Amino acid sequence: MLGVIADDVTGAGDVALALRESGLRTVLYFGVPGADVAPPGEHEAVVVALKSRMARPDSAVEESLAALRRLREHGVRQVYFKFCSTFDSTAKGNIGPVLDALADALDVPTVLLTPSSPRHGRTQYEGHLFVNGVPLAESPMRDHPLTPMRDSSLPRLLRAQTERHVGLVRWDTVRAGTEAVRAAIADALGRGDRYLLADALTEDDLRTLGRAAADAPLTAGAAGLAAGLAHAVADEAPDADEDGDPLDCWPAAVLCGSCSARTLEQLDALRALGRPVHRLDPVAEPDPAALAGRALDWYDALPPAAPLGAPVFHSSVPPSHLHAIQQALGVERAATVLEEATGRIAVGLVARGVRRVIAAGGETSGAVVAALGVRGGWIGRAAAPGVPWIRPTSGTPAALLLKSGNFGGPDFLAAASAPPPAATPPRDHSAAPHGRHLGARR
Numbered sequence: 306m307l308g309v310i311a312d313d314v315t316g317a318g319d320v321a322l323a324l325r326e327s328g329l330r331t332v333l334y335f336g337v338p339g340a341d342v343a344p345p346g347e348h349e350a351v352v353v354a355l356k357s358r359m360a361r362p363d364s365a366v367e368e369s370l371a372a373l374r375r376l377r378e379h380g381v382r383q384v385y386f387k388f389c390s391t392f393d394s395t396a397k398g399n400i401g402p403v404l405d406a407l408a409d410a411l412d413v414p415t416v417l418l419t420p421s422s423p424r425h426g427r428t429q430y431e432g433h434l435f436v437n438g439v440p441l442a443e444s445p446m447r448d449h450p451l452t453p454m455r456d457s458s459l460p461r462l463l464r465a466q467t468e469r470h471v472g473l474v475r476w477d478t479v480r481a482g483t484e485a486v487r488a489a490i491a492d493a494l495g496r497g498d499r500y501l502l503a504d505a506l507t508e509d510d511l512r513t514l515g516r517a518a519a520d521a522p523l524t525a526g527a528a529g530l531a532a533g534l535a536h537a538v539a540d541e542a543p544d545a546d547e548d549g550d551p552l553d554c555w556p557a558a559v560l561c562g563s564c565s566a567r568t569l570e571q572l573d574a575l576r577a578l579g580r581p582v583h584r585l586d587p588v589a590e591p592d593p594a595a596l597a598g599r600a601l602d603w604y605d606a607l608p609p610a611a612p613l614g615a616p617v618f619h620s621s622v623p624p625s626h627l628h629a630i631q632q633a634l635g636v637e638r639a640a641t642v643l644e645e646a647t648g649r650i651a652v653g654l655v656a657r658g659v660r661r662v663i664a665a666g667g668e669t670s671g672a673v674v675a676a677l678g679v680r681g682g683w684i685g686r687a688a689a690p691g692v693p694w695i696r697p698t699s700g701t702p703a704a705l706l707l708k709s710g711n712f713g714g715p716d717f718l719a720a721a722s723a724p725p726p727a728a729t730p731p732r733d734h735s736a737a738p739h740g741r742h743l744g745a746r747r
């Protein structure tokens with residue numbers, strides 16, 4: 306049994322999908338499940354989604370250790386710590402402190418890790434992280450609202466977060482194969498390196514690393530190495546994706562809190578289609594309840610059953626605008642106001658009949674999941690690489706699509722919230738199956 310501790314909600318969906326696609330039946334929990342929570346069915350992997358990426362380091366450590374205890378009670382013998390493929394963190398953490406705590410709790414001398422995730426365009430070479438071929442510090446991640454990434458050297462980034470020795474497994478070693486990587490791990494142990502950042506440019510490299518770490522009690526990274534590990538330990542072929550899912554016919558709404566370049570492009574595509582779009586402005590209204598109330602009033606005032614498509618709520622703005630808002634309110638307060646408001650909007654929308662909630666941004670998705678009271682879910686089909694539909698096992702009748710800020714092509718949000726191709730708009734409001742402003746109509 307493989308257990309994953311993921312530091313945010315969209316990352317948890319990403320890694321759960323990677324495990325499922327590699328042949329492991331996978332259950333996802335939001336938050337550490339209580340001892341009374343029975344798994345919903347047979348599975349070989351468990352993912353616990355925390356919201357620890359932006360937490361204070363001591364809380365992130367505490368939450369991660371609580372997840373570890375629960376996973377071990379659950380029969381997990383291998384643990385994977387999932388962090389972001391763009392290494393989202395600050396000099397205080399939380400990747401270093403959580404790794405230190407997990408390695409101590411499991412008594413592991415050396416941990417192999419890499420953020421490489423080629424299917425998302427992330428690669429590690431000579432210890433440097435590249436995003437679609439561009440060094441991390443020159444990618445749009447340099448303007449991230451909470452974790453601006455201004456250095457591309459992974460050893461330097463990690464050394465700032467831990468006192469333990471950090472080493473590298475270079476690409477030529479990875480290309481030389483599993484035995485060469487195992488030998489590199491043994492050498493590192495001799496040198497006292499506690500963390501080994503492994504270069505990886507392709508899925509093949511990640512499978513080599515997965516085989517080399519197949520018996521390791523602790524490994525870490527993004528979804529790429531988790532998939533490499535799953536390939537090494539899975540003994541069944543992956544399940545075929547089930548088709549004919551009725552999801553496309555359900556009323557949808559889009560909630561964006563990510564300010565990533567990709568999410569901004571996806572919002573432009575929604576605007577170009579003439580979708581109804583409402584912007585959340587935390588400076589004009591810093592009270593989250595009132596901000597959400599205004600948004601839901603806007604939704605309620607949309608013309609009934611107008612053929613507008615799924616409504617879009619967002620706070621996503623380009624970097625210069627973002628800085629102005631953060632200066633006015635403070636970084637944390639702006640984020641808290643928006644996350645709380647977005648959670649309240651999600652609850653209001655589901656109460657009004659929305660049955661597909663599509664959220665963009667990890668912190669934003671975490672707020673939506675918490676507000677809806679979702680504790681767990683099954684991983685369904687992929688809407689894009691790394692973005693599965695999630696069918697909650699508690700808390701809400703709505704299906705969830707929780708998108709990492711940078712994931713999906715420019716038309717992803719439009720496609721995910723589109724009505725089915727053959728849909729005929731209902732003539733009047735009473736003809737609609739749920740809600741009034743349906744992304745999908747029968």
Ligand SMILES: Nc1ncnc2c1ncn2[C@@H]1O[C@H](COP(=O)(O)OP(=O)(O)OP(=O)(O)O)[C@@H](O)[C@H]1O
Pocket residue numbers: 313315449450451562563564565620621622627630631639640641643644665666667668669670708709710711
């Ligand atoms: N207009 C805004 N002003 C200030 N903060 C904002 C604004 N819009 C969003 N935010 C905050 O920025 C943060 C964005 O983080 P989030 O994790 O949701 O997106 P992301 O980092 O792009 O996605 P991911 O973590 O999946 O890569 C959230 O806390 C959100 O509330």
Ligand SMILES: O=C(O)[C@@H](O)C(=O)CO
Pocket residue numbers: 313315316317319320388389390391422425527528667691709710
């Ligand atoms: O690894 C990634 O990039 C994503 O799964 C993620 O964690 C974004 O929040």
